[in-house]
Amino acid sequence: MKVVVIGGTGLIGSNVVARLGEHGHEAVAAAPSTGVNTLTGEGLREVLRGADAVVDVSNSPSFADEDVLAFFRTATGNLVEAAKATGVGHYVALSVVGSERAPDSGYLRAKVAQEQLIRASGLPFSLVLATQFFEFADGIADSATTDGVVILPDGAVQPVAAADVAALVARTSVGTPLNGVVEIGGPEVFGMDEWIRTVLAAREDARQVVTDPAARYFGTLLDGKTLIPGPGSLVGETSLVGWLAS
Template sequence: MKIVVIGGTGLIGSKVITRLGEHAHQAVAAAPSTGVNTLTGEGVREVLRGADVVVDVSNSPSFADDDVMAFFRTSTTNLLDAARAAGAGHYAALSVVGTERLPESGYMRAKAVQETLIENSGLPYSLVHATQFFEFAGGIADSATTDGVVRLSDGGVQPIASDDVAAAVARTCAGAPLDGALDIGGPEAFGLDQWIRMVLAARSDPREVVTDPQARYFGAILGADSLLPGPGAQLAPTRLSQWLARE
């Protein structure tokens, strides 16, 4: 199968390309660096020509509310039009657990629009809802830091290694379309504050993590289960301690 991975040079996309190649699929990485710009449409129809599957693991370069909405609305519309023209039989996209629960977050609102466009496209599709990646811990801490103090909610999270995300995306896109969503997460649940505290301690980062239930997570106040995967989720094997040891 020819499988085109949009965002195929990034953290997840490059790992998906490797896994698909190991299973003898023709995996093609598409990104601005390869001449494919999903916002302008440059190179999109060309790279999707003859594609059996389109996989979108791209992300907005800016998380500002208006920017991220414009990115996912425009990019997804261009990709879906090109996928239909190419006769692709499966459109798969990576999204986020809790998208529909956190409309206060501009990023989550944009991902919800992306998902709705895909669901209404008429194409067979699969949505992979992932929890927060272990690799994002530093960025989450930085976004919540003021005067050297990290203020975070104790809302539940079940973070996952990017290697495990890539494995799930590769498995899903190479299979039959779900015409629905699959939740994936790590094997352990933590409070968001607890998770980041553990990572910072392992890195000998001196910042104090203060628990604040009203602290906003990218614009949203978290409930106890806002970011936790739902019933029937696929849980990945890599534990936080194993990932930290490898890191």
């Protein structure tokens, strides 16, 4: 199969491309650096011509509320139209577990808008919803740091290794369209504060992590289920300890 991976040079995309190639598929990494731009439409129809599936794992360069919403609306709209015009038979996109439960987060509202556009497109589709990646821990810590102290809520998270997510995205892209959702999280549930504290300790990062239940994650309050996958979700193989050791 020919699978075009939008965002194919990034963390997840490059992994998806590699996995598909290992299994004998023609995986094409598409990104602005390869001449494909979903915001302008440049190169989209050309790269999608003859593709069996398109995978969108791209992300907004800015996480400001208006910017990220404009990115996902524009990029997804252009990608949907190009996929229709070129006869792509399967549209796969990566989104975030719990986005619809966090309307106070501008980023997660934008992911909901992306999902809605795909559902309404009329194209056969699959949505892969993942929890927070282990790889995001350092960035979360940095964004929550004030005067050298990391302030985080204790709401539940079930972080997952990016490699486990990429494996699921790759499998999904060469399978039958779900016309629905598959969720994946890691094998363990932590408090957000506990997760980041563990990672910083392993990094020998001296910053103190202070728990504040009122602290917000990308603008939203967290409880015990906001970011947790629902019943029937898939579980990644990699534990936090295993990921840190690797």
